[in-house]
Amino acid sequence: MQYYSLNNEAPNVSFSEAVIKGLAPDRGLYLPEHITPLPKSFFENIENLDNVEIAYQAIQQFVGDEIPEIELRDILEDVLSFDFPVISVEENIGTLELFHGPTMAFKDVGARFMARCLGYFNKNNENHVTVLVATSGDTGGAVANGFLGVKGVDVVILYPTGKVSEIQEKQLTTLGQNITALEVDGVFDDCQEMVKSAFLDTSITDHKQLTSANSINVARWLPQLFYFLFAYKQIKNKNKNITFSVPSGNFGNICAGIVANKLGLPVKHFVAATNINDTVVRYLESSTYEPKPSKATISNAMDVGNPSNFIRIQNLFNNDFSSLKNSFSAYSFNDQETKEAMKVIFNESGYVADPHGAVGYLGLKKQSLGEDDYGIFLETAHPVKFLDVVEETLATQIEIPERIQKVIDKEKKSISIDSYKKLKEFLLQ
Numbered sequence: 001m002q003y004y005s006l007n008n009e010a011p012n013v014s015f016s017e018a019v020i021k022g023l024a025p026d027r028g029l030y031l032p033e034h035i036t037p038l039p040k041s042f043f044e045n046i047e048n049l050d051n052v053e054i055a056y057q058a059i060q061q062f063v064g065d066e067i068p069e070i071e072l073r074d075i076l077e078d079v080l081s082f083d084f085p086v087i088s089v090e091e092n093i094g095t096l097e098l099f100h101g102p103t104m105a106f107k108d109v110g111a112r113f114m115a116r117c118l119g120y121f122n123k124n125n126e127n128h129v130t131v132l133v134a135t136s137g138d139t140g141g142a143v144a145n146g147f148l149g150v151k152g153v154d155v156v157i158l159y160p161t162g163k164v165s166e167i168q169e170k171q172l173t174t175l176g177q178n179i180t181a182l183e184v185d186g187v188f189d190d191c192q193e194m195v196k197s198a199f200l201d202t203s204i205t206d207h208k209q210l211t212s213a214n215s216i217n218v219a220r221w222l223p224q225l226f227y228f229l230f231a232y233k234q235i236k237n238k239n240k241n242i243t244f245s246v247p248s249g250n251f252g253n254i255c256a257g258i259v260a261n262k263l264g265l266p267v268k269h270f271v272a273a274t275n276i277n278d279t280v281v282r283y284l285e286s287s288t289y290e291p292k293p294s295k296a297t298i299s300n301a302m303d304v305g306n307p308s309n310f311i312r313i314q315n316l317f318n319n320d321f322s323s324l325k326n327s328f329s330a331y332s333f334n335d336q337e338t339k340e341a342m343k344v345i346f347n348e349s350g351y352v353a354d355p356h357g358a359v360g361y362l363g364l365k366k367q368s369l370g371e372d373d374y375g376i377f378l379e380t381a382h383p384v385k386f387l388d389v390v391e392e393t394l395a396t397q398i399e400i401p402e403r404i405q406k407v408i409d410k411e412k413k414s415i416s417i418d419s420y421k422k423l424k425e426f427l428l429q
């Protein structure tokens with residue numbers, strides 16, 4: 001499989017090159033040259049396939065022959081070692097829980113898949129890679145956990161100071177070893193911008209091989225398409241038209257869902273549900289793309305003002321505004337509405353949704369689902385990661401799982417930086 005840059009000014013690359021580079025030299029995101037639909041029989045028979053088989057068949061064309069079948073299956077076996085259940089919340093609404101991995105957020109699958117691919121490409125220890133990643137909350141912890149101790153890889157995580165939850169901060173600042181956390185005086189978009197600038201700064205890249213573990217990296221992004229297939233497997237026998245509502249920040253997850261749809265997954269509609277960081281919502285209303293600096297909310301992992309993956313989404317719809325609008329809607333909700341939705345879900349079904357899931361639920365509610373429809377909102381992180389706001393809003397106590405308690409008890413270690421110059425000094429020291 002070859003990947004091309006969306007800025008069209010860089011040579012095409014193979015899967016391994018796209019993974020190792022992260023971003024193309026012309027600053028474009030990579031996209032696969034072709035997406036070949038899976039055979040009909042795959043979807044007809046999906047309920048009889050285990051998750052590793054589903055994932056293998058779905059990802060194989062994107063990896064090509066650069067990772068042999070046996071190794072790729074081993075990687076997937078290791079990465080997908082937890083559940084992805086769809087839980088019924090209302091008669092025609094379910095939630096796809098993506099938080100059963102080690103850091104209790106949906107980023108675990110992509111981060112672990114990418115770490116193992118890089119490990120495979122570097123099995124002879126020939127190339128030392130520095131992974132740079134910007135986080136507004138969940139990516140940082142998942143990448144720290146997924147890459148911990150991977151040989152030949154150093155990880156540098158940039159996060160906006162004071163704008164991630166306490167547990168998220170502990171997850172990304174306490175592991176040590178090959179993981180360093182840089183606390184940035186700014187918002188998530190400043191972190192993401194610094195990371196992108198570093199990739200193109202030859203005074204750094206002449207000395208260090210840098211790559212990204214954000215969803216701009218195809219190995220972090222593409223495995224997220226598994227989720228939509230796993231959900232379909234579980235609700236296929238309802239024979240309903242499926243609408244997915246995806247809490248969206250950098251728009252990588254919903255973009256992967258669109259790839260699953262291109263592989264043949266039947267989806268009636270995609271809803272991107274955002275908090276007040278509403279760049280895409282405004283774009284769909286006005287056809288003017290006008291990013292704004294992100295604002296802090298209680299669904300902080302979505303505090304993104306300039307979502308990286310929206311350009312991929314536009315491309316997957318051939319840059320055709322009306323065909324995008326036929327299959328894709330976006331809605332924005334404020335913190336008050338989010339809290340109200342958490343209460344409604346809890347009071348009506350006893351289900352504890354985190355603020356991101358609640359935004360996804362609200363997105364579905366905008367879609368007036370009929371009798372033949374089934375709506376799925378993605379629970380992208382466990383409510384415990386937003387302990388204060390969830391306990392206060394629902395007046396209930398959340399049990400703290402052992403894997404979270406372990407990080408809470410550790411000591412935070414981070415380095416404060418306030419400019420790109422400081423990042424550069426750090427990388428070159």
Ligand SMILES: N[C@@H](CCOP(=O)(O)O)C(=O)O
Pocket residue numbers: 134135136137138139140213214215216249250252301302304308
């Ligand atoms: N939602 C994010 C922001 C970065 O998104 P990514 O999917 O591109 O890594 C976070 O939790 O950090």
